[in-house]
Amino acid sequence: xxxxxxxxxxxxxxxxxxxxxxxxxxxxxxxxxxxxxxxxxxxxxxxxxxxxxxxxxxxxxxxxxxxxxxxxxxxxxxxxxxxxxxxxxxxxxxxxxxxxxxxxxxxxxxxxxxxxxxxxxxxxxxxxxxxxxxxxxxxxxxxxxxxxxxxxxxxxxxxxxxxxxxxxxxxxxxxxxxxxxxxxxxxxxxxxxxxxxxxxxxxxxxxxxxxxxxxxxxxxxxxxxxxxxxxxxxxxxxxxxxxxxxxxxxxxxxxxxxxxxxxxxxxxxxxxxxxxxxxxxxxxxxxxxxxxxxxxxxxxxxxxxxxxxxxxxxxxxxxxxxxxxxxxxxxxxxxxxxxxxxxxxxxxxx
Amino acid sequence: xxxxxxxxxxxxxxxxxxxxxxxxxxxxxxxxxxxxxxxxxxxxxxxxxxxxxxxxxxxxxxxxxxxxxxxxxxxxxxxxxxxxxxxxxxxxxxxxxxxxxxxxxxxxxxxxxxxxxxxxxxxxxxxxxxxxxxxxxxxxxxxxxxxxxxxxxxxxxxxxxxxxxxxxxxxxxxxxxxxxxxxxxxxxxxxxxxxxxxxxxxxxxxxxxxxxxxxxxxxxxxxxxxxxxxxxxxxxxxxxxxxxxxxxxxxxxxxxxxxxxxxxxxxxxxxx
Amino acid sequence: xxxxxxxxxxxxxxxxxxxxxxxxxxxxxxxxxxxxxxxxxxxxxxxxxxxxxxxxxxxxxxxxxxxxxxxxxxxxxxxxxxxxxxxxxxxxxxxxxxxxxxxxxxxxxxxxxxxxxxxxxxxxxxxxxxxxxxxxxxxxxxxxxxxxxxxxxxxxxxxxxxxxxxxxxxxxxxxxxxxxxxxxxxxxxxxxxxxxxxxxxxxxxxxxxxxxxxxxxxxxxxxxxxxxxxxxxxxxxxxxxxxxxxxxxxxxxxxxxxxxxxx
Numbered sequence: 066x067x068x069x070x071x072x073x074x075x076x077x078x079x080x081x082x083x084x085x086x087x088x089x090x091x092x093x094x095x096x097x098x099x100x101x102x103x104x105x106x107x108x109x110x111x112x113x114x115x116x117x118x119x120x121x122x123x124x125x126x127x128x129x130x131x132x133x134x135x136x137x138x139x140x141x142x143x144x145x146x147x148x149x150x151x152x153x154x155x156x157x158x159x160x161x162x163x164x165x166x167x168x169x170x171x172x173x174x175x176x177x178x179x180x181x182x183x184x185x186x187x188x189x190x191x192x193x194x195x196x197x198x199x200x201x202x203x204x205x206x207x208x209x210x211x212x213x214x215x216x217x218x219x220x221x222x223x224x225x226x227x228x229x230x231x232x233x234x235x236x237x238x239x240x241x242x243x244x245x246x247x248x249x250x251x252x253x254x255x256x257x258x259x260x261x262x263x264x265x266x267x268x269x270x271x272x273x274x275x276x277x278x279x280x281x282x283x284x285x286x287x288x289x290x291x292x293x294x295x296x297x298x299x300x301x302x303x304x305x306x307x308x309x310x311x312x313x314x315x316x317x318x319x320x321x322x323x324x325x326x327x328x329x330x331x332x333x334x335x336x337x338x339x340x341x342x343x344x345x346x347x348x349x350x351x352x353x354x355x356x357x358x359x360x361x362x363x364x365x366x367x368x369x370x371x372x373x374x375x376x377x378x379x380x381x382x383x384x385x386x387x388x389x390x391x392x393x394x395x396x397x398x399x400x401x402x403x404x405x406x407x408x409x410x411x412x413x414x415x
Numbered sequence: 416x417x418x419x420x421x422x423x424x425x426x427x428x429x430x431x432x433x434x435x436x437x438x439x440x441x442x443x444x445x446x447x448x449x450x451x452x453x454x455x456x457x458x459x460x461x462x463x464x465x466x467x468x469x470x471x472x473x474x475x476x477x478x479x480x481x482x483x484x485x486x487x488x489x490x491x492x493x494x495x496x497x498x499x500x501x502x503x504x505x506x507x508x509x510x511x512x513x514x515x516x517x518x519x520x521x522x523x524x525x526x527x528x529x530x531x532x533x534x535x536x537x538x539x540x541x542x543x544x545x546x547x548x549x550x551x552x553x554x555x556x557x558x559x560x561x562x563x564x565x566x567x568x569x570x571x572x573x574x575x576x577x578x579x580x581x582x583x584x585x586x587x588x589x590x591x592x593x594x595x596x597x598x599x600x601x602x603x604x605x606x607x608x609x610x611x612x613x614x615x616x617x618x619x620x621x622x623x624x625x626x627x628x629x630x631x632x633x634x635x636x637x638x639x640x641x642x643x644x645x646x647x648x649x650x651x652x653x654x655x656x657x658x659x660x661x662x663x664x665x666x667x668x669x670x671x672x673x674x675x676x677x678x679x680x681x682x683x684x685x686x687x
Numbered sequence: 688x689x690x691x692x693x694x695x696x697x698x699x700x701x702x703x704x705x706x707x708x709x710x711x712x713x714x715x716x717x718x719x720x721x722x723x724x725x726x727x728x729x730x731x732x733x734x735x736x737x738x739x740x741x742x743x744x745x746x747x748x749x750x751x752x753x754x755x756x757x758x759x760x761x762x763x764x765x766x767x768x769x770x771x772x773x774x775x776x777x778x779x780x781x782x783x784x785x786x787x788x789x790x791x792x793x794x795x796x797x798x799x800x801x802x803x804x805x806x807x808x809x810x811x812x813x814x815x816x817x818x819x820x821x822x823x824x825x826x827x828x829x830x831x832x833x834x835x836x837x838x839x840x841x842x843x844x845x846x847x848x849x850x851x852x853x854x855x856x857x858x859x860x861x862x863x864x865x866x867x868x869x870x871x872x873x874x875x876x877x878x879x880x881x882x883x884x885x886x887x888x889x890x891x892x893x894x895x896x897x898x899x900x901x902x903x904x905x906x907x908x909x910x911x912x913x914x915x916x917x918x919x920x921x922x923x924x925x926x927x928x929x930x931x932x933x934x935x936x937x938x939x940x941x942x943x944x945x946x947x948x949x950x
Contacts, residue, residue: 510705527908
């Protein structure tokens with residue numbers, strides 16, 4: 066048996082109206098992993114989750130759970146539980162009965178139900194809320210009930226579909242930390258869907274970036290941020306300057322009218338590439354030492370740093386992030402260290 | 416905004432809703448004696464007369480059975496229609512609603528043609544070699560007519576509650592291990608209860624007070640409360656007794672309104 | 688349960704709902720008084736129907752009462768709803784609940800209560816009392832179609848009109864009423880159909896010589912089977928279908944318009 070708990074092999078999903086939600090997806094999820102599916106809306110991340118949960122049948126491919134194919138297993142027989150987007154709590158039941166729902170279905174003895182529900186409510190900090198109606202709870206509390214309701218069944222895998230989307234920023238940050246702690250404590254595999262890249266970076270062991278039903282990159286948060294595989298990933302994870310360039314030879318790239326040293330190798334001579342530079346990696350230099358010069362067109366204060374846009378002589382508009390203030394209309398110099406320049410193969414648009 | 420805009424209506428409301436109902440109460444609780452008009456419960460005592468009590472019980476029995484049949488037939492219709500794997504919901508809904516817009520008397524009359532001794536059902540039975548059956552002028556015919564007329568009133572409120580049930584709540588129940596029967600029992604039925612209650616009142620109330628269906632399909636033999644009220648006002652002129660019967664129906668309405676209101680209040684709380 | 692089984696069940700119910708009406712429609716072309724034997728195709732019952740003075744008069748009263756009562760009820764009810772909307776909580780729910788009585792009350796109780804009222808006021812029952820009765824049971828439907836639209840409406844549009852110099856009455860005519868128009872129209876159509884369909888209340892509030900179609904059908908049906916009723920049913924069914932299609936098309940294009948405006 067492999068050490069993967071879930072494997073998705075060559076999964077495709079085409080909806081009745083012809084929309085291709087997933088195109089030949091391959092994904093292996095390790096036990097106890099916190100895996101995040103990240104991408105813009107319509108990228109197929111929720112569909113992937115619903116296929117694992119059993120709410121959607123893949124058009125092609127197989128779903129393997131602990132070494133067994135489970136394509137035909139209905140949702141209520143799968144050892145996974147879901148925390149739904151808008152919680153999907155049962156409004157006709159109180160908090161206790163919501164959490165106890167799955168245990169009652171599986172005919173767990175009454176005493177054990179009581180014990181496990183209490184334990185779970187403690188875990189999500191809702192002790193004493195048993196008799197409350199779910200509608201009387203705040204969004205954050207409802208969220209906790211939804212998590213408790215899923216976790217109480219001790220699933221092998223917990224699926225979370227944008228669970229924090231409806232919460233305000235402060236609450237979201239707190240819940241991110243709590244969820245991560247819970248996952249470590251319980252040792253359950255979490256598969257987490259979000260479109261919030263910051264959330265993905267801060268919580269996950271690994272991130273799957275999806276776009277238009279195709280996996281763009283699977284990697285750790287650090288690698289995703291530092292070594293984006295293509296311009297889409299770079300653009301989606303944090304802000305980036307993406308510039309058309311030509312690879313002259315190993316470790317030398319031509320863009321914005323300059324030949325610039327870099328550290329990438331293995332490209333064909335004169336291959337067209339995307340050059341990706343993070344805004345915070347662009348240094349402001351004296352005009353004489355700079356690789357490029359340009360005119361500052363806007364300066365926006367962002368708290369820790371300033372967002373500065375600079376238009377260079379070739380017409381490209383750069384985004385810089387710098388803690389030093391610049392002034393609109395000034396001409397400044399810019400440079401980038403070779404190891405901050407990321408060269409990517411062009412994604413061929415079909 | 417401008418409250419005075421409603422004043423013409425307030426006058427209308429008092430004159431044609433409030434006062435008429437008070438008149439019913441007045442007639443129901445008084446009687447004419449030599450010494451003038453005095454308070455009396457005689458008209459209510461008359462209801463307890465075995466002759467009328469029988470009618471009363473029959474009305475409730477027929478209305479209850481009809482309501483139950485509507486619920487048993489109508490609930491699955493609403494359930495199937497609201498399920499997500501059903502496309503063309505609105506077409507089916509239209510098909511169910513259209514007969515409601517057909518004149519009530521014509522709908523009842525239609526069954527008269529089908530059920531009578533020389534009607535299609537009996538011709539069919541004859542053709543198949545069975546003898547004629549007296550369908551018409553029986554309790555069964557009245558119940559059939561009632562179910563036929565009021566079935567959509569049961570389906571629509573249940574359906575409108577069911578389509579609002581969030582699809583993900585059903586998914587959540589499945590996710591927690593419930594099979595389709597458990598989903599129905601533990602989630603769909605409790606959540607659709609408000610619709611069921613309004614469906615029940617919307618069928619029971621007109622069924623218990625009808626006098627057309629019982630007159631046309633039941634003949635004279637199966638008089639219901641409605642028929643007695645009609646008689647008191649248009650034939651025997653005993654307005655006091657007619658009013659007492661009407662008063663009972665009003666109380667029934669108020670009770671059901673109370674149920675619906677309680678329901679609505681729960682619903683509102685859930686919105687907050 | 689499988690989808691086809693569900694579909695079969697729905698069609699069974701639809702068959703139950705339509706079969707009697709379809710039988711009437713077929714029989715309306717049957718050139719035989721018998722209900723179960725086909726005597727050939729004929730328009731005879733339609734011709735007789737249009738020769739029947741009583742039915743034509745009833746049709747006239749039905750339409751006249753329907754139109755008059757729904758127009759008057761729409762005017763009174765719309766202004767009533769706007770006024771009620773501004774009430775304090777207690778009087779709001781009081782008036783709303785009283786207005787709800789004719790909607791939920793048994794028709795027969797509404798009918799006899801109005802009859803008692805007319806006797807009490809000493810009005811001879813006839814066209815006028817019939818009209819009053821129909822207006823009375825129509826107004827609540829207008830109010831309950833309009834009130835939700837008022838709640839949906841942005842209250843600031845009224846204040847904006849005042850702010851721009853319109854007096855309160857002008858603001859209501861020029862701004863509020865256009866905003867709630869869909870509710871008014873729905874209410875009007877509902878009132879009109881309920882009025883032409885009503886039997887029980889009309890039965891108790893009309894007087895000698897004044898009948899509507901429902902009363903006419905009742906008295907004909909009481910006398911037994913009459914093929915003219917089949918012809919009348921067919922015509923009414925066709926008219927209702929046509930009206931529904933028009934209304935549906937209208938509301939569909941309305942939603943389209945709304946969606947376009949929302950974008």
